[in-house]
Amino acid sequence: MESGHSGEAGAVRGLELLWGLGERPNRGRRPAFTLEQVVRTAVGIADAEGLAAVSMRRIADALGCTTMSLYRYVPGKAELLDLMTDAVMGEVPPADAAPGDWRTRLELSARADWALYHRHPWILRLPAGRPALGPNGFAWYESVLRVLTATGLPPEALVNVFDLIDAYVRGAARDALDAAAVERHSGLTDEQWWAARAHFWDAVFVPARYPVVASLRAAGALRHPRDRGFEFGLRLVLDSIETFVRNQPRRRDGTSARYETPCPQCGDPISRSSPTGRPRTYCSDACRQRAYRARRRDLSEGKPGQG
Template sequence: MAGRAAEPEVIWARPERTGRGPKPAYSRADIVAAAVRVADADGMDAVSMRRVAAEIGCGTMSLYNYVPRKEDLYELMVDAASGEYDLSRGPSGDWRADMLHVAREARGILHRHPWVIRLMTTGYAFGPNALRFLEHCLECLKDLDLPGGVKMELIATVNGTVMTVVANEIALAERARGLPWSEEQEQAVRGAYLMRQLAGGQFPRLAAVFAESGVEPLDAEEVFSRTLRRVLDSFVTP
């Protein structure tokens, strides 16, 4: 196909800009920052080479001198988000606490940049910031008596769990913004409907669960932490 490289390329192995000429007017970081701003404001569907070029004030074709493919732009964007982890906090000696801290940081990043959930694949997991993140996690897990490959599975499982939780949180928040009444009113109506269904005797096990725990709103932070602890414990429980 015209314009395609004859062999696979890795964006990180390419120079900042191809071709000769005067000093580049923009850096790769400028382009990625613009793409992230567009995605944060209007979602991934708004991210195009034309829109990003307009954001930084250059021609669309000029942008391809810096980033040859849209897929490369996506990879750069994901790695930029990975750069928001605060890795200055060294291992505490408690690997569970350290990984829970990482999970909370990931949750914050995904809420700031929800488009990452849509883009994230293992193919984008080895940019410079992602590698620093993985090295940090492995350092936190250094005293855990598991093979290296299993530790990598642990990190991937934590990330996958966080993405699932955040995707649900984002969907609920978007739904709530579209309601013509308050979220509290919505939940009250749904709770009343649920209790009527449980009172009919068709769902005795569900009724027993809700009789024990009630239908009060859950503490999202506590549920998140408890879920991640169970995920972490699963790697050391026979």
């Protein structure tokens, strides 16, 4: 896996390039290319030949310039990879602009990501936990989070759901692309590979020892197109999220209160301690006073006291 690691100075310069910040040189010869041309050339090389083929020399050859002249545009490969990633993230439509409810929008967004990874497989070779922090990537992140806010989930659960969907799509795309690469390099399709191993099923495999596998093979369930597997998995992930959202206890405003102690008077969450640092029993002074009056009333009527 390629590393996007850069020192602090390089990271600062990389952020300036991503966001169009920092000073621009106003003296010397006019640049022969724009930064966008350099980045798009690098993206084209990565798309055609893989991330390992991307180097300053390779880009310079494609642009017809010297390698050293490229450092006028970008300080190094780590910063270039960030610029490449953010450039292609601009191809993904915002999730919150799609029609439908939150589930439909997440489904469309996941398919858009799946398509992006197939157009630019090299993205999956970069560490997902160290994003480029560019404007296009953040616009995509913000748009998906906006969709997820419609679930009413609390912040931590909302981010976990985002990570779950992202991890599934990335993993499924990586598996599909790896399988396609094996097919290209071997010259054999999956069907041809299995056909060459028919002897295994005929002479080695013992159905009585593996009856479930045997029954699934007989039903034709062991072989299916990769994209159909992706669709099934995506549907299962979204079904699970929908069930999780549906099972959340709700505040009166419709948002989730699963991870907070409910107020015994009104049911709203008790989300913070009292000014003295002691745990609150009620969510507000108003609820505490209502509970006090209710206890007094119960006592006057001879009913057992309640907390």
